[in-house]
Amino acid sequence: MRDFQCPGRSAVYATNGMCATSHPLAAQVAVDILKQGGNAMDAAIAGAVLLGVAEPQMTGIGGDCFALIAPSSSAEVVAVNGSGRAPAGASARALREAGHSMMPVHSAHAVTIPGAIDAFCTMSDKWGKLGLADSLAPAIHYMEHGVPVAPRVAFDWGPGSAKLQGTACVDFLQGGLCPQIGDLFALPKQAQLLRNIAKDGRDAFYSGEAAEDMLAALNAAGGLHCAEDFANTACSISTPICGLYKGRDLLEHPPNGQGIIAHLMLNILSHFDLPSLDPLGAMRVHIEAEAAKLAYDARNRFLADPDWMPRLDHLLSAQTAASLAALIDPNRALPNAPATSEAVHKDTIYITVVDRDRMAVSLIYSIFHGFGSGIASEKFSVLFQNRGAGFSLTEGHPNELKGGKRPMHTIIPAMLRDHGRVTMPFGVMGGQYQPNGHARFVTNLTDYSMDLQTAVDAPRSFFDNGYLKLERGYGDTVRAELTAKGHDVITPDSPLGGGQAIHIRDNGVLEGASDPRKDGCALGY
Known part of the structure; x- marks a missing residue:
């Protein structure tokens, strides 16, 4: 409480x-x-x-x-x-x-x-x-x-x-x-x-x-x-892509949306003992940022209209996640992955x-x-x-602009399902932040047992175009520890996205949360 x-x-x-x-x-x-x-x-x-x-x-x-x-x-x-x-x-x-x-x-x-x-x-x-x-x-x-x-x-x-x-x-x-x-x-x-x-x-x-x-x-x-x-x-x-994270089904929209990258991030993060880490501490931020670098690099190389996308199974593979997780050094930031296109935005x-x-x-x-x-x-x-x-203008890229083709899309709705029952529709706004936001929200709930509103409210971080963005909810000690690990830490000009969720509780009661980063709210009757 x-x-x-x-x-x-x-x-x-x-x-x-x-x-x-x-x-x-x-x-x-x-x-x-x-x-x-x-x-x-x-x-x-x-x-x-x-x-x-x-x-x-x-x-x-x-x-x-x-x-x-x-x-x-x-x-x-x-x-x-x-x-x-x-x-x-x-x-x-x-x-x-x-x-x-x-x-x-x-x-x-x-x-x-x-x-x-x-x-x-x-x-x-x-x-x-x-x-x-x-x-x-x-x-x-x-x-x-x-x-x-x-x-x-x-x-x-x-x-x-x-x-x-x-x-x-x-x-x-x-x-x-x-x-x-x-x-x-x-x-x-x-x-x-x-x-x-x-x-x-x-x-x-x-x-x-x-x-x-x-x-x-x-x-x-x-x-x-x-x-x-x-x-x-x-x-x-079509049918959503379903991925399992610690006993919970995460349902994401299939490509050309980037929901599959939330699955990849969670699969990478599953190789680390997140519950042992301070949910607002530097180590959690660091591990998540490194996972994002690797997952988003894969996104930028492979994600596209599914009719032109050859590596869907690769992105969902447990071996892919294990191989990427093995690249993460708990004490040192990886060199920057290729910069995300400046065309990707947050609105x-x-x-x-x-x-x-x-x-x-x-x-x-x-x-x-x-x-x-x-x-x-x-x-x-x-x-x-x-x-x-x-779209990409790179010749031969799966996401290369072509007539009649859908571009790689940042917007992704999601749902959680527990024991075969849909328990929570949710979304996290913020353009390219969204897969990272989904992973953060799911781990807030699952690894840290946060209540729904706290899971939405909690401070956010995101590796983006060479910088590790930390909202003002993080203190100076965390920033210093992350800088010591090799991150270029900045405070973003605006909040990292927004978010809403409704939990369909076991007793049938609906619990709604809405992000204070936006003007909105949850309302019920």
């Missing part, structure tokens, strides 16, 4: 249903949908789409989503891939010949076809109860009337806003300035598009005037997108919902960089993601 004389928050407990996400209004809307008779899928879509106006720098209908869905606590979990593909005309060779060694991240060349709307429509049809129109109604209302800008949203608005271009500067700024805490922000153009989608489904987005509006903006910016690219967009449904939202029938949804939804590509369509103000920035 936490010290009630110190700053902090309690977990939330309820019995009928619960949502945890990064903005309180989205959590409230999701719970309202549950109270109206909707299920977890109806509620998750409602909250997620609303976050496009509540946190527009993080997500929106011009982006992608991934989801894990457990129709009941004992049912098999389904993975839905709502990530878009590169336009058919995309070519790594053409960009190399134009002088690019990396994807131009704030250009139309980095815009993959938005996949989220197709996924939302598909999930609503297959697993929803109320229907898409009811799920979209709250977002339509708030996009029309506005949402007050929350503190973390205001904090994030400025860094990404410099990349806004053309009509996006009008629609996502106010008189050329970033809105401040408490200012109302609305997206009335998107409200109209959502009305059309509520009436006519995914075709109202991927064809007709909406597709024409989006193509006009992308083609004017030099993009090679065509009407067929939008019309052919379709999510895919996204996560929402999880569990309903009275214990259907669980773990959903993550993003436009990648802050405000994505910075390009928006004129009529409907669709702000495009720049997920194509996740």
Whole structure:
């Protein structure tokens, strides 16, 4: 139990249903949908789409989503891939010949076809109860009337806003300035598009005037997108990757997401006696950082669209993890692994919902960089993601840009399953931090027996581009010990991601936790 004389928050407990996400209004809307008779899928879509106006720098209908869905606590979990593909005309060779060694991240060349709307429509049809129109109604209302800008949203608005271009500067700024805490922000153009989608489904987005509006903006910016690219967009449904960590099943979305790297990290960490280490001490940070260096190096070399990915079994192999673990010196930092592409970024939202029938949804939804590509369509103000920035331009790389291909994706939803029963949908935001964040969260729970809210709150560390980032929750002694081991220790400018989780306890009670690094909360009824 936490010290009630110190700053902090309690977990939330309820019995009928619960949502945890990064903005309180989205959590409230999701719970309202549950109270109206909707299920977890109806509620998750409602909250997620609303976050496009509540946190527009993080997500929106011009982006992608991934989801894990457990129709009941004992049912098999389904993975839905709502990530878009590169336009058919995309070519790594053409960009190399134009002088690019990396994807131009704030250009139309980095815009993959938005996949989220197709996924939302598909999930609503297959697993929803109320229907898409009811799920979209709250977002339509708030996009029309506005949402007050929350503190973390205001904090994030400025860094990404410099990349806004053309009509996006009008629609996502106010008189050329970033809105401040408490200012109302609305997206009335998107409200109209959502009305059309509520009436006519995914075709109202991927064809007709909406597709024409989006193509006009992308083609004017030099993009090679065509009407067929939008019309052919379709999510895919598969089975999660399951990995065992000390008796618990961790379910991750398969590639092109990076959930498999969380498995690799945990498999490496299983070779060390983590419970004997101080959970906030230097040695735990060091071992985890070294595991991240090795796991992320493997990610950068192998992870891609699964149709082009030859080494999936290698990344899951116990021998691979054992060989990598043997490289870790407890007393000395490894030389830096190859730097992660600067295209990998941190902006996204996560929402999880569990309903009275214990259907669980773990959903993550993003436009990648802050405000994505910075390009928006004129009529409907669709702000495009720049997920194509996740591609490589290296000839022959599994993740090399190619028309019709999905890029390596950072966003990953997750679930824990104990003794055959789904017990916890969870997610940790933070771009490339996410596999490390999943490993940290699971070890907080499993190796250190932290309660749910403490496991979310606890200070974070991450090896990133040659630096070991330590949040301010770590003291000077830990920093000095890590420096002595050869780490280049810095304090990041912003927190390392966020996170939410819902624990379906053995007695059926729902326990929800939401990260204080964001504005959100867990709410139940």
